[in-house]
Amino acid sequence: MERLPPIPAERLPELLRRMPKAELHIHIEGSLEPELMFEMAQRNRVALPYASVDDLRRAYDFSNLQSFLDIYYAGAGVLITERDFFDMAWAYLQKARADHVLHTEIFFDPQTHTARGVSMETVVNGLHRACEQARAQLGVNASLILCFLRHLSEEDAFQTLEQAMPFRDRFIGVGLDSSEVGHPPEKFAKVFARCRELGLHLVAHAGEEGPPAYVWTALDVLKVERIDHGVQSSKDPALMKRLAQDRIPLTVCPLSNLKLCVFPRLQDHNLGQLLDAGLVATVNSDDPAYFGGYMNDNFLRTFEATGLTAAHAHRLAVNSFEASFIGAAEKRKYRDQVDAVFAEFA
Ligand SMILES: Nc1ncnc2[nH]cnc12
Ligand SMILES: [Zn+2]
Secondary structure, rough: OOOOOOOOHHHHHHHHHOOOHHHHEEHHHHHHHHHHHHHHHHHHOOOOOOOOHHHHOOOOOOOHHHHHHHHHHHHHOOOHHHHHHHHHHHOOOOOOOOOOOOEEEEEOOOHHHOOOOHHHHHHHHHHHHHHHHHHHOOOOEEEEEEEEEEOOOOHHHHHHHHHHHHHHOOOEEEEEEEEOOOHHHHHHHHHHHHHHHHHOEEEEEEOOOOOOOHHHHHHHHHHOOEEEEOOOHHHHHHHHHHHHOOOOOOEEEEHHHHHOOOOOOOHOOHHHHHHHHOOOOEEEEOOOOOOOOOOOOOOOHHHEEEEEEEHHHHHHHHHHHHHOOHHHHHHHHHHHHHHHHHOOOO
């Protein structure tokens, strides 16, 4: 689309819902809704320290990343069988389809499960089966990215990689997540170098709460292809220039940033600033069951709060496919689909 046709402001919300999009930053364990968590707790006879779904939801009042992670890891304790991993991923993929997410690259945290005695095979096979079914039944293209927990050691990450090697064809890349401050990317230099040799795609959370220096080392030491979050980059003009020039995507998660107090109010979010500086920013849900919204909620609430326009919406939809790990021909196909929907709304 050479020039975006004018789109009436009142049609913007429906356009945001309907436009084809890719999701590149979703932790599957963060999509586990309280209702399903209680169901799994019951069928697996796992005790939850909450009396009811409402009681649990009331605990979702976070002051920072760590206050969320403590509850998130406890919640993941109900996941025991392959069926649990399948059910969790299938529930997410159906929501993705409803939000016109046509492609999704899903993070999973194997160490959270293997540390409790759940096998890598159980985790990967359950998630993989849901991805296969999504392609066949929903037309949603889904792949998996294995994340290392950065509060654990690099040696633990190496062991996890070793355990995952029999399933190498079932994940496309590796990421780095969990408690950021105090665990800089360079702590994982060797394991990321090994993953690079193995031909895995590389991403890392950086600049969510941590400083711009962590974004620099994610790029220069880990050699990641995308930065997850990266919103703190706007504090460093030289970094902004580097991200724009090298077209390094940022997978931004506005409702997550709001719930974890990265920005005091949604209207203070810097998504518009990142886009207007020419960065390949995208919108994503992060942990939708905990942060009050899936993809379309993130788009609708952020646009309403910040006054972003249809031109920003088009850029975000195009960026989401450009930033994905699909081939060039598929990227062109999705971009044509984006343009077709925008033409309908003109
Ligand atoms: N927002 C987030 N930051 C770091 N690690 C996470 N794990 C799940 N969600 C996360
Ligand atoms: Zn995340």
